[in-house]
Amino acid sequence: MNTPHTAVEAALTDQVVARFADTPDARLKALMQALVRHLHAYVREVEPTEKEWFAAIRFLTDTGKLCDGLVRQEFILLSDTLGISMLVDAINHRQSVGATDTTVFGPFYIAGMPERSCGENMAVTPGTPAVVHGYVRDTNGAPLRGAVLDIWQTADNGMYSGQDTAQPVGNLRGRYHTDADGYYAIRTIVPVSYPIPTDGPVGRMLAATNRHPWRPAHLHFMIDAPGHRKLVTHLFNQGDPYLDSDAVFGVKPSLRVAYEERAADHPLARRFGLDGPFREARYDFVLEPR
Numbered sequence: 001m002n003t004p005h006t007a008v009e010a011a012l013t014d015q016v017v018a019r020f021a022d023t024p025d026a027r028l029k030a031l032m033q034a035l036v037r038h039l040h041a042y043v044r045e046v047e048p049t050e051k052e053w054f055a056a057i058r059f060l061t062d063t064g065k066l067c068d069g070l071v072r073q074e075f076i077l078l079s080d081t082l083g084i085s086m087l088v089d090a091i092n093h094r095q096s097v098g099a100t101d102t103t104v105f106g107p108f109y110i111a112g113m114p115e116r117s118c119g120e121n122m123a124v125t126p127g128t129p130a131v132v133h134g135y136v137r138d139t140n141g142a143p144l145r146g147a148v149l150d151i152w153q154t155a156d157n158g159m160y161s162g163q164d165t166a167q168p169v170g171n172l173r174g175r176y177h178t179d180a181d182g183y184y185a186i187r188t189i190v191p192v193s194y195p196i197p198t199d200g201p202v203g204r205m206l207a208a209t210n211r212h213p214w215r216p217a218h219l220h221f222m223i224d225a226p227g228h229r230k231l232v233t234h235l236f237n238q239g240d241p242y243l244d245s246d247a248v249f250g251v252k253p254s255l256r257v258a259y260e261e262r263a264a265d266h267p268l269a270r271r272f273g274l275d276g277p278f279r280e281a282r283y284d285f286v287l288e289p290r
């Protein structure tokens, strides 16, 4: 009599898990055996046809082909749109009591952008002028002097420099530093909401599942200070229509900030050389010890 098919399937999983038994690195062994168990359970649950399985392989192949190591990283997009990036983020910040909330890194960071002075304008392209400022402190409330704030955001057309070759590469990017009081100030434009790239496999996945590709307007921060854990986060515009449906699940309530209207004669305008009405956003960051 033939062996029942379900017994063959279960035995196969055990066999593959056992094949990793001699992995010298204990963590790698755990990662591989759990991967096999969960992937097999998934396949057992959905029972793909052979055609569906080849379509899945083609999807992953196309995803890999759209990774250039600079500004297009389709695997990060896939991780983000499946909520994996935010799950990894949550797991790795369980102990972060009192520090500013973190969120996704995303695929559009570029290292080595211009060093900028306090209040320097990082926007070459037009938009609604804004000042974003506040303090960086430790979890005891002490100011962190010389913290580096690496900032990036899209232009008003929803594209990042690097992604949009019409923009100079340093547009809406830069490295700001806190002063002796832990104070920072950025002159920029008010961020706009924008769709993540939809011209690849992730875009096809979103369209096929009736999901929109929009991210609520935000400003990216990566903040580094000696002896402290690097903070990767965004500030999201209060009132943005996509705050409750971010395509990559990155919004946390504590990261919302209002861009308040200010007149041309406001003291900040004089201080940072603005010559008309602008918006002001205030936000203080807290870094945890390393």
Ligand code: BEZ
Residues within 6 Å of the ligand: 076, 077, 080, 104, 105, 106, 107, 108, 196, 215, 248
């Ligand atoms: C971003 O905010 O730059 C981003 C994050 C995740 C996916 C795509 C873009």
Ligand code: FE
Residues within 6 Å of the ligand: 106, 108, 153, 215, 218, 220
């Ligand atoms: Fe972004």
